Amino acid sequence: MGTARKPSNVAARTSDIGKTYTIAGMDLRQIRYFLVICEKRNLSRAAEVLGVSQPSLSRQIQLLEGELRHHLLARTGRGVEPTEAGLRFLEHAKAIDALAAQARHDMRTFRSPVQDKVRLGMPHRVARRLAPQIVQAxxxxxxxxxxxxxxxxxxxxxxxxxxxxxxxxxxxDPPLSALLRYESIYRENLVLAYGKTCRPVPPARVRARDLGRYPLVLPSAPNTIRALxxxxxxxxxVALNVVAEVDVVQTILETMSEESMFTIIPYSALHDMQGQDYLAHSAIVEPTITNNLTLAMPASGTPAPLVESTAAIIRGLDIAKSFA
Known part of the structure; x- marks a missing residue:
């Protein structure tokens, strides 16, 4: 248990996760750190996500434990887990984090009902297809x-x-996180792709249990397609026969063109590749393998009006047509 700190007046500071405040001896940054550690169950992974060093992260948690006079985390063979006191505080931490997010939103919009900027993240392939429509709308x-x-x-x-x-x-297909909320936007089947000169030609429908028969060029983990x-x-x-791991789609195509190799990609990606006229594909069945394009936002607080309006624009897109 760390050394308790005296309660202090509210003091603003800048950190890697934005402005934080000290309230009754507890730093909102420390609370956020605690939430991410409980989410990741691993100090080094949490430090990576938060953009801080692991010693700094551990020190902040020690200070929080000192203020609360309880051990919040216990080390295990696989990482860390919240203690009984940690689980009890976790519910308070979620409520405090949500209230802080709401307070930030309220002050940002005080006497300024329109937020003047919104930041949207997208994978490269999605951006090529959807960004023009989103920007215009x-x-x-x-x-x-x-x-x-x-x-x-x-x-x-x-x-x-x-x-x-x-x-x-x-x-x-993001990993589920209590810090974020998700909404499925579009699902698309993955296909087995190969060059048209490939011999013997695979059947039009390949069972998933037969994928181990094909020499595959796939992205390396933690790529979402590879995970699916x-x-x-x-x-x-089924044991896959992965003969090469290549993370760039165009390089995968060039690798496949050298000899009879295969890859697994979303159907729409067939039309994104240079040299698509030389590609053929087979549907994967029993079962189909489907990706999930998801709209994600922070779970805490109410989204700013401009953020919610941008989300509404995305929901209104004809994504199936864009990916056809």
């Missing part, structure tokens, strides 16, 4: 506001949301 609806688009991997966008670097994001394929094959007790 946003300009029509909010001519005096600005939309900032950030592109990256879904895993990156998920962490940016947690850190407050973006206000909302489109993600593929690995999960489906584990459920069927």
């Amino acid at each position: 946003f300009r029509r609806r909010h001519p005096d506001a600005a939309l900032t688009l950030a592109e990256g991997l879904s895993n990156e966008m998920n962490e940016w949301l947690t850190k407050g670097r973006v206000d909302l994001a489109l993600l593929y 394929v690995d999960h489906a094959c584990r459920e069927l007790n």
Whole structure:
């Protein structure tokens, strides 16, 4: 148990996750850190998500424990778990974090009913298809506001949301987090893709249990497509024959063109690739493997009007047509 600190007056500070305050000896930054640790169950992973060093993170938790006069976390063989006191405080921490988010939102909009900027994160492939429509609709609806688009991997966008670097994001199959809320936007089947010169030609419908027969070029973990394929094959007790791990789609295509190799991608990605005229595909069945494009926002507080309006624009898109 750390040394207790004396209660202090409210004092604003800037940190990696935005402005924080000290209230009755508890720093909102420390509370946020505690929430992320409970979410990740691992100090090093939480430190990575929060953008701080692990010693600094541990020190802040010690200070919080000193203030509360209870041990909140216990080390295990696999990481950390909240103690009984930690679980009790976790409910208070969630409520405090939500109230703080609401307070920030209220003060940002005080005497300024229109937020002038919103930050949207998207994977690269989604941005190519949806960004023009989103930008045009946003300009029509909010001519005096600005939309900032950030592109990256879904895993990156998920962490940016947690850190407050973006206000909302489109993600593929994000890991569930109590810090975020999710809404499914569009689902798409994955297919087995290969060059048209491939011999013998696979059947038009390939059973998932037969995927182990094909030499595959797949992205490396933690890519979301790789995670979906690995999960489906584990459920069927199928051992995949992954002959190469390549993270760039165009490089996967070039690798496949050298000899009879295969990959697994969303159907719409067939049309994103240079050299698509040389590609063929087979549907994957029994079961189908489907990705899930998800709209994600922070779970705490009420979204700012401009953020909610941007979410409404995304919900109103004909995404199936955009991905056809």
